[in-house]
Amino acid sequence: MFLSLTLCALLIEAACGYPDAVFRRIGHPVTWIGALITALEKRLNRSGSVATLRACGLAALIMIVGVPVLLALLVQSALRTLLPAPLAFMIEALLASTLLAQRALYTHVHAVLLGWQQEGLAGARQTVSQIVGRDPETLDRAGVIRAAIESLAENFSDGVVAPVFWMLAFGLPGVVAYKAINTADSMIGHLSPRYRDFGRAAALCDDCLNIPASRLAALWLCSAALLGHCSVTGALAAIRRDAAMHRSPNAGWPEAAMAGALALRLAGPRHYAGTLVADSWMGNGTEDARPDDLAKALALYRLACLIQAGCVTALLAGVWI
Incomplete structure (x- = not known):
């Protein structure tokens, strides 16, 4: 069931994305998950001891995951109870597709290439600032291109x-739980004074959940x-030599793979x-990344997405056979 759901969700998202x-x-x-995180953070992230802040952060994470997963289970149950099975399945696949980002990621990174082609460095800086957190004004042409490629690989x-991994494992509730944790990590899982203790549970949980995916992404x-x-x-070679050296326990795998494939340093x-x-x-390639390298990275990304979809299809065919 989850193989069919995942493949349909991938196809829907690839074809339509999430309409503006x-x-x-x-x-x-x-x-919506972000709004819940913001509300809980304002209420629970107050002054206190390290132990208190970590406990509040853990309680917040339980609610951040529990509320969306409970809603997903209720929606799933209602669909399967009230609608014919084929229609319920297609609506569930449509809902699951909203939690995939293969089309959106391509669009956002490709915008950096378009920005460079249309407005030069200023345009590339402006578009890359929408997908990375680093200071765009410190980036030259090579820095902008590397930032876009790194974002493409990590995301x-x-x-x-x-x-896809957690949808295959647990269906719609699984992918909802993953997106809730991943969103929490992006919002509160920082080492800044405000979030160092409160966001610790979110950061650790996200690191653990992304271990299998980062290795699969590199593959x-x-x-x-x-x-x-x-x-x-x-x-x-880059994965073997460099992946473990990244400050993130997971981001180094896809970034090293992309760097080595394109003969770049990221x-x-x-x-x-x-x-x-x-x-x-x-x-250990060149730091002087060029717009052509970004075009190659985007092509590599699209091919990697096709390979993943092909593997899901092969697994589904194996089950049917």
């Missing part, structure tokens, strides 16, 4: 592979490199809010 008109009218499930794991990118005439040996020292973050380099 729908977003303007009702928002998006992630924005391929977080926004595409991980939701899909290596497979895409093999089929897409990029350097699969470079991707494998990650490395970066500026966030005026502060230099010294991170290790992924890959």
Whole structure:
């Protein structure tokens, strides 16, 4: 059941994405989860001891996950009770597709390439600032392109592979739970003074949930490199040498794979809010990333998405046979 649901959700999202008109009218499930996180953070993240803040953060995380999952279970039950099975299945797949980001991720990263082509460095800086947190004014052409490629690689794991993995494992409630935790991590799982203790549970939980997806994302990118005439040996070497050196326990895997496949150096020292973050380099290629490299990264990403969908299809065919 979950194989069919996941494949249908992937196909729907690839074909339609999440329409802007729908977003303007009702928002998006992630924005609804974000509103819940904001409300809980304001109420529970107050002064106190480290133990108190961590306990409040854990309680908040339980509600952040529990409320959306409970709603998903209620909707799922209502669909299966009130509607014919084929119609209930298609609506469930449509709902699940809203929690995948393969089309949206391509669109947002491709916008950086369009910004460069239409307005040069200023346009590229403006568009890349919408998908990364680093200071855009500190980025030259190569820095902008590297930032876009890094975002593409990392979010391929977080926004595409991980939701698919947890949907395959637990269906609609599984992907809802994952997106709730991942959204919590992005909003409160920081090491800033405000969130260091309160967001600790969200950050740790997100790190654990993304372990399988980050490794799978690297595998899909290596497979895409093999089929897409990029350097699969470079991707494998970069993963083996550099992935564990990234400050994130998971982001280094897809970033190293992408860097090695394209013969680039990604990650490395970066500026966030005026502060230099010294991170290790992924890959041993050139730092001088060019717009053509971003075009190649986007092509590699699309091929990796197709490989993932193909694997889901093969698993489903194996079950039917």
